[in-house]
Every structure is written in C-alpha cells, then in structure tokens.
Amino acid sequence: MSKNSASTKNDQLPRVTVLDILPDADPDELIAIPANWQSDAGEAPKIFIEVKRNDLTIPGPGERILARISKGKDQKYSARTMKILARPNRAQIGIIRLSANGARLIPIDRKQKEMQVLPEHLNGARDGDLVEVETLIKGRAMVPMAKVGKIIGNPMSEGAVSLIALHNLEIPYRFDPKTIKAAKEITSNDKIKRENWLKIPFITIDPASAKDHDDAVFAQNDPDKNNPGGFLVYVAIADVASYVTPSSALDKEAYLRGNSVYFPDRVVPMLPERISNDLCSLREGENRPAIAVKMVIDADGNKKDHSFHRVTIKVALKLSYTEAQAAFDGKPNEAAAPFIKPALAPLWQAYKAMAKAREHRAPLDLDLPERKIVLNKDGLVDRVFVPKRMEANRLIEEMMVGANVCAAQTLEKKKTPLIFRVHDSPGTEKLAVLKDFLKSLDINFSTSASIRPQHFNRILHQQKSSEHSHQVSEMVLRTQAQAEYNTQNYGHFGLNLDHYAHFTSPIRRYADLIVHRALISACKLGKDGLSNSEIEKLKPISEHISMTER
Template sequence: MSKADTPRSNKTKRAAVYAPGVIPTREEILEAVLAYPDIASKRDIARYFGIKGDDRKALKAVLREMEADGLLARERKTIRIARELPAVTVLDIPGDADPDALHAFPSKWNEEDGERPRVEIRTPGNARVVPAPGDRILARIDRGEELVPNYTGRAMKILAKPRKADIGVVRMDEDGARLVPVERKAREMRISSGDLGNARDGDLVEVEIVESGRLRIPRAKVVSVVGNPQSEGAVSLIALHALDIPYRFPAIVLREAAAVEPAGLEGREDWRDIPLITIDPADAKDHDDAVHAEPDTDPRNPGGHIVHVAIADVARYVQPGSAMDREAFVRGNSVYFPDRVVPMLPERISNDLCSLRSMENRPAMGLRIVIDAEGNKKSHSFHRVMMRSAAGLSYERAQGAIDGTPDDETGPLLEPVLKPLWAAYAALARAREKRGPLALDLPERRIRLDDKGLVADVYVPERLVAHRLIEEMMVLSNVCAAETLEKRNVGLLYRVHDEPGREKLITLGEFLKSLNLPTPRGEGMRPRDFNQILVRAEQEGKSEQVNEMVLRSQAQAEYAPENFGHFGLNLDRYAHFTSPIRRYADLIVHRALIRALDLGDDGLSEAEELRLGQIGQHISATERRAMAAERETSDRLLAHYLADRIGSRFTGKVAGVVGAGLFIRLDETGADGFVPVSSLGTDYFRFIEEQQALVGERTGERFGIGDRVEVRLLEAAPMAGALRFEILSEGMRGEAPGRGKRSQRKPGQSPRGRGKPAARPRGKRR
C-alpha cells in the first residue's frame, strides 16, 4: 500500500492512491474525514483514496461497520464523524453491568450519530462517589489519544433516575382507543388505530408521543405491551414497570438455582436437637429466622437466659460473583405488594432450600447469646450450623398459646419452648426500656385482596407481644453481628440512621411552639427527649399532629460502610443480619462473618470489601425504590376501591400541608387524597411554615397538620392512584396572619413574612 500524498489543508484534497485490493484502515478513513470536512459521502471517500471498481464494495462494507460501531454517522447520503461525548455528560449504567467492571452509555443519544458509545467507569479507592449497576451518573469523560474513541469516565454525582418513559393503560371507546396515563399529572391521549399494535383494552403499554395535524396535537403510539394488570391480577405490574424493578429472573439465574444441591452437615455444628421455632405472619412463604431460649444455669448469671437464633445460610447457596449473586445485587431486596411478592432470590432458594421449614434440615448461621436478668448482653458467639425447626407458628398462634388458648401443636410447646422465650423477652424488654429508642406510634394499615385481586378489606393488624419478641431478638442479633465484625476488623455494611439535622429540629420546634408544647432543646437531642415530647403531646390530645411531625424530622436510614450509629434505635452500632433471603445487605454481613470467623471459603471477597461503599449506595436506592413501588400500588388499589363512592363523606386527618392545598388521610382506609386550596373558601389562604398550616388571611381560619376533618370524595383516578376531596368541616379559628400589613401590599403583590401565598380561591366551600 502506498499513499501518493497526505492531507495538508481543509480546502485541498490530494488523492491517496491504493493498490488494487487494498482498502484503507478505519484509522486512515477517520484521519481523512477529520482533516477534510468536505469529504461528505462514500463517493468522496472512494475518490480520496483512489478506490475503484470492485474495491468500492469492500470500502462500503468497512464504512457500514464503522457506522454500526458508532465511529461514523450518516444522514441520508452525507457521512460525518459521529458526535463525541462532551467532557462532562450524563451516563446510564446498565442494571446488569458487572459490579467489578462497570460500563455506561450516554443517557441521551441521537441514533443518527451511530451506536451509543460505551464508557468504561473508573472508580479509584478514594472516590467520594461510588456508582453501581442501574445508576444514572454525571461523569467526567476522558476520550483517550486514539482516533477510535476509547472513553473512560469517573462519576461526579449520582443522579435521580427518571421513571420509565410514558406508560399507561389502553381503554377502548366508541371513538377508538385512548391512553389512560399512570402518572398523576399526565393527560389522556388518543391512540390511532394504526398505532395500537397488538394492544387490547386494559393492557398496560409503553408508548412514544407523536404529534399530528396542523395543531400538533400529541397522540400516543404503542411501542410495546407490558401486560394486563387485570388478567394477571397484579396492579403492582404498573409500579414494577414505571420504577424499572426487575421481576422476571433471567434464564441463567433460574438454571443456576435449579442446579444447587442441598447443604450437608460437613463443616457445621449440629443444632438439630435445639427446639428452635419460627414465628412469622400467617401467610409467610419464606422463613429466614428461628429462635429459642432457656434459663441460664450458670450460678454467676442468676435469672439470666441463653438465647439461640438461627438465620438461613443464604451464603451457602448464593456464591459471590455467581449469576444469582449479580441478580440479587441488582434487585437489592424483595418487594412486597398486596397482590404479589417480587423476591430477591429465585423461589428454589427463597421458598425452598433456605426457608427454615418445620421438621426439615436446614443450614443456618447460628448465634448463641447470653443475657442477664435485666436483658443486658453478657456474651455472644456465631456458629455455622445445621438446624431443624421444631414448629412453624404464626404470631397469632404463638400469642394464643401464651394467652391460654393453645392448639394441638402449640400446646406441647408451651412449657418447654414458648414460656422460656417469653421470659427471655421480658428481660430484653426491660433493657429496651432503659435504652429508650424512639417510640413513634404509627399504625400500619394492610390491604386484603379478594379472588379478583381487588381490595376486600383494609385493616390495622393487632400489635402482639409475639411481634415485639421477634423484633427485639432480631435487633439484639444485628447488634451482635456489628460488634463481632468491628472487633475482627472486617469491613461491613452498617444500618445507619443519622440524628435529625439542625434545620429539621428548628422546624419541629416552631411547630411545637405553635401548639404550646415543649420544644427541642437544640443539638444533642436523643430519642428519649423525643419520647418525652410524644408523651406530653398525648396528654394534651395532640398525639397525631406531633407523631407526624416528629417522623418528618428524622433522617432516612441507609446502608454504609462508615458507622455513625442508629439514632432511632439508640444504638452505637447496628448491622442487618437477620433477613438474608430478602435483603442483600444481610447477605453481605453473613459473608463478612464467615470470613472474619473462618467459617468457610465462601466469605466476603476482597473485591466485595473494596466495593462496600458502592454496594451500600445501591441497595439504599433499591430500598427507596421498593418503598415507592409499594406505596404507589397501595394508592392505586385504594383509588380503585373508592372509585364507586364518589360523593361519599369520610372522616380523616390532615397529613400534609403545602401552598397548593392539603393532603388528607382517611380514617377508614388510610387512603391519601388532595384538597386544592382553591376549594377552601373565599378567604385568601397562606401557608404558614412554622405552623404547618394554611391560614385564612381575613378570617384566621386554620387547617393544620394532624387536624381532624370531614371531606367529600369528588374524583378518583385509579390508574394514577389519585383522589381529590373537598373539605366539609370548618377549620379552627385563630389570629389572622399579617392583618396590619395588608393595606401596605399593592394589588396582586404576594403577602410578606414567613407565610407563603397559596392560590386564589375560585369559589365558596360547599
């Protein structure tokens, strides 16, 4: 191959003559197109390199490959260099990316510029931002010196990932088809018959927005059919798709789970003679914790107890780096809906091999804890064991036996198993009382569905001693895990809950002051201080308002390799250990314990330890995603449940206040809805932040957080999970804000002061 000449300017091209059968390389083609902008077509490239005859076909094949690889872009007959990434850009890391070798793609990319370039993500050991699969990041880009782009990136910030693009439910009517969006603020759109694809009435679909006609009216075009929430009996399908939660296991994961052999006794202590029992909800399918207690016969510990806890040994079956491990990491946790469970692990693992079923041998991580008569821990030790659950009980059955109504199974367990457990819990409860964790009273409503997957009942489960017993033993076990790993100097993921920030405490103090209640004493607040406020609020009949505001003042718990304690539980160190079937954090802690205590060769790897920051960030995000999905699904189910009760009256409380209106939570169902400020009356309502209330500027009428109200249901949008109410009851009367300043305000000018103006009312309250 010989070139007659080389490029010298952008205006003059000199032919580079190639011998017959010799085609220029990619690099040479890129050099030419970069040097001479007027090379704009395949013909120009062939002329430049002197390619003639049959060699033109070979050249075209090379150019097609360069387009496919994102090196060249073509618009009709024009060829140009594909757009390069800017120095700082937004990237999306695929959910199935290898955590040890992350890669990403630009979040926005014009397909006319060729294939999206791949960016290798570099995360140095001292990085402050540690991304994970599935994250959207703002990244600094390094192109490299090669002509063929070789991009690497370093994460600067993890960004909130937008919801999956436009989805909705197809509804057929006399005019054709329309899309009912699942987003609350989105509007319905029409779908042309030619844009329906295979979608049918009731299908959940993903669409793209197209414009048509002179007025450019937006219409929807079906891109794919996600499923049918009615036929699949799963309203949760909407949240799963909207929040991009994986709910189908890849074939390789299922094959890997099916090939797993049950664990044997080798390398394990035999705990099968210890009558451990599981106590779970009546409808639980996986059982990952079992408990046992007995009096301590050591004379040095009078009145003390020995507690045994066994936790499913998920680490035995889910090996680091395996397909199951990668999928579990991507999911982060199981997601629980009223109509389905999306597990972190395949059912072969979660509901079978790892589930501590009654009278079946199961591998477990065992924990032996010695406590004194007051519930203080004296010692503990971890063991890798084989156990056999003596019984699988529901909370109600275990409590019933203690309360005097045993059945055929719980009767024989009462004296040897249940009463010693309750005695040990009584000691732990005394220790808990002394510790003084945050004691918020926030009843949790549950939805019960009928055979059609619709709401049959909404109820608040009775809070039993059996619930508290299991919770307290699990809290103690989690503390033991954190203490052991700290002592052995092995990395772990703490479950951390920071103390409230200064601004939130100020907001809470101003609110309490408006209720004539004691205010926080500033920095250094402990859970016991909040509990005193809650007790005083209950005495004053203001418990609902104060519980809500104290909850809002708290930070959000998360996972992190750095420890700053758990404020809510009032614990110095805490790590989730007790639910490895449904939480990836617990699996990491299990592996860390195996490594720290030399309990096997399947412990935490060095690579995993280096990625603990990344793992913590990722699973904290998947936990928040799961909470959002569960909440949205409940909202949709309840909106559907109430849709045929338009015009009905309900009692409830004000659960939130913003300038635009009031959020109302109904007593009957716990459903949340909105009252626009425009419907409150003829007064001008202002949002008073320190009171968390809307206050009428002329009348002083006040609607504040926690207030009891009566409302009428005006509108229900089941697919969006939205309800709209109007207030029927009068607000409390008080001093009108800023009366003296009203005359100083020019027409149309917003009121001054801390209050924020709400929208002008448009009519009288009915």
C-alpha cells in the same frame, strides 16, 4: 459520631444517585438527568459527567450509571461515575385502545411511543385493558409493533397500580433466564462443615401469610451459676450465603435488586422462589442450613457474651404472631401446647428480660399504626385495617435487634470491613420546624442540648392520650433522618445503639447477605466468605443498596 457535622449538603439531589445519560449526548461531553425524574417536579436538572483519562469506568450515551454528585459555585451539577448499571428486566405496559383503524397501545411511560397491535396479537384484550406486551419488529421499515402477553385488567385496580409503580420506579420484577436457570440447578447438597443443632426445638414466628421464613428462635435458662436468672438466647438465620455465592448469576441479580419490595397484591423478591421460599426457608420439620448467634443475657436482659456458629437446624414449630401470642397468654393451640414448657415459656421469659434492657436503653418510641390493604377477587381495595400489634411482634423484633448488634460488634472486634446500618441524628433545620409545630400546640421542646431519642419520647409520652397524638407522632417521624447503609459507623440514633448491622434477613436484603459473608470470613466458618474484591467494593455496594431501598 454524627454524620451531619461532616456531610456536604445538596439542596435538590442526593449525594449519590442514579443518572440516565442522554441517548444523543456528545460522547466527549456527556450530559445526564436523574433516573425516574417525575415531571411534576419541574424540568430535570442537567448534570455534566466528568470523565478523566485514568478512569476505570467510562460510560457512554444512553447508559445508566450510579454517580456521585457535586454542585459547583455556579450552582451547576457535575458527577463522577461510580458504576454502570444494568437496565431492569421488565416488559412494557400500556392501555389498549380500539378504533375503526384497529388497535393501538398507549404506553404508561410517556417517554415511549404508541404502537400498533394487530388483531391476532390482542390475545383477548379489550378496549381500556391494561396489558403487558412484547415488542415485535415488522417489515423492511422495522416498525415496532406490540403483542399482548398478559392482560392485567382494570387500570384502576390495586394490582394494576402496583405494576405501574414498578414500571415508573423501574423496579425489576422479572428474573433473567440465567438467574432462573441458576436457581433451578442448585441442590440442597450441603458440603459445608456445620455444628449439629437438630435437637434444639427452634420456633418460627411470622405473619400468617409468610412463605420465606428466614429466622428462628429458641431460649433456655442459663445453667451457669454465675448468671442467676439469666438466659441463653439462640437466633438462627437462613444460610443464604451457602447458595448465593459472590459474582454468581444469583448474586448479581440480588445486588441489582438490593432488597425485596412489598405491595398489597404482590411481593417482588430479591431472590427467586426456589431460594427464598424453598431451599433457604426455615420450614417446620425440615433440616436447614443456618448461621446462628448464641447470646448470653443476664436477668435484666443485658448481653454478657455471644458467639456465631454455622449449623444445621430443624424448626420444631411454626407459629403466626397471633398463634404465638395466644400461647404466651396461656391459650396455645393444639400444635403449640407441647412446646409451652420446653420452648415457649423460657422464650417469653427471656424476652421480658430483654425488654427491661430495651426500656433502659430508651430507643425512639414511635408506635405509629401500620395499615394493611385487603383486596377483593377483582384486585380492588376491599378494606384497610390496622392489625393489632402484639407482644409476640415485639419479641421477634427485640431478638433480631440483639442478633444484629452481635454481628456488628463481632465484625468490628475482628477488624473485618462491613456495611453498617446507620441512622443519623436529626438536622437543625428539621428540629426547628418541629419546635415551631409543637409551639403552636403549646408544647415546649428545647433543641439547645445534644438531642437524644429520650427527648422525643418525653413529648410522645406526654401527648399519648391527647387529641394531637397522631399529628405529633407524624411530625416526630418526619423530623428523623433517613437510615442508610454505610461503611462508616456513626451509630443508629433511632435504636440508640453504637453498633448495628443488618444480619437477620438475607433472603430479602442484600446488606444482610454481605454481613453473612463477612461473618463467615471473620469467624472462620467456611471458605465462602467475603472476597477481597467485595471488600474493595463495599462503599459503592452500600451506596447502591441504600439507593434501591429508597
């Protein structure tokens, strides 16, 4: 089912978005504007906040809300409050300016006012430095003043640009003290009943710089004679749900953030490092709790069966993508060599079978290069390069997609409410723009039939070696709808799948954590599954995490 046929169209504002109620708004006639509205987009539209007598959530002036937007016949916006949101926990940043009259802070946020900085509060900052400050209140007049906490340095450096982006987009990058305290107090004492999978030689394959290893894989030939040439594929995912429980300080912070955010110089994690890089990271040689799916696939990569398990695993081998690819190519390093026959060879064979099924399924085959930015010691851009995309990358992607499909299918079969990862088919207007663009290159593209990924793939394949290849790929990408989280399943157009949910990255995506809890409940894997209160809130949760992702 396509979402386009049922959804209402809004020319400017998304149907669900974050709003800031004006601080001086009349409490009886609340007016709001979109949060993070960019000044170059023109004047921010004014939105009337509807409040009814029986509403459970009633906001006030100056508050931030998640709201559902509608547009009346008079073309004016109104909104109903879904949830009152907490403001991000962040410091103020600005540029230090020195003059004969002393020092002052010029805020990056134009809505904030300049503040005086006393000499003893500069902490070594020089004229032109970008700094983080805390606000002090001085004297009877309660005049706000700034005290430099951290010198970021050159405002043109990539590090400074990242921090400015964090502030402008109001992405929380500092954890609340309660959250840090909660993370420190957690121990690895696991009282949940688990299956012992310690003898299975799981392997992690990640970027060389990765610290949060949330997935591990293993495959073997299926001994069942009724599945000749088939495989058993195991995907184990860090059991974050056993540490991050509903309504806890960690859970509230993870929900607020929605996902981890990646910049060239930093990662803004969804969970504190005590959780993401330590207790939940599937480290080589250490016992770790996990939720795993065991998939039975045939010789052509088609899934015949699957089951979910709550287990304890020990990763036998940690590899980077480059190291894994070398091993698959017959050039293993010293650590990988002993695992070729028992683990790496069958893993590669299982992937090749799954690749056949993927080719037959024909998902959207957009292979645009991902550029990486390398910074020098001063935080400035040193170089930009396109890393080589290897089969080892595709192996992990294919096994994660398979695990995600299993999660959605299991929860649907057991009639457990869940948050789907959905991707709608392109709208008619975008298809018309693409058709006109392709026509200018003398490329025929019909939009009369029901559009499928293979229609785009045909064009992409035809133009792969042409001088317009990159342009065509970019335009096909822009034609696609934006994927989102939704309690209504209308399929995933890009992957060409009817059932899909995010399960494989609970360290960095809140959606996956919710799916883990749902599986725990549905498969009777423990008492720490999805609560009734969470089930009632799945729709606003899906809307919130879609917003934080954007």
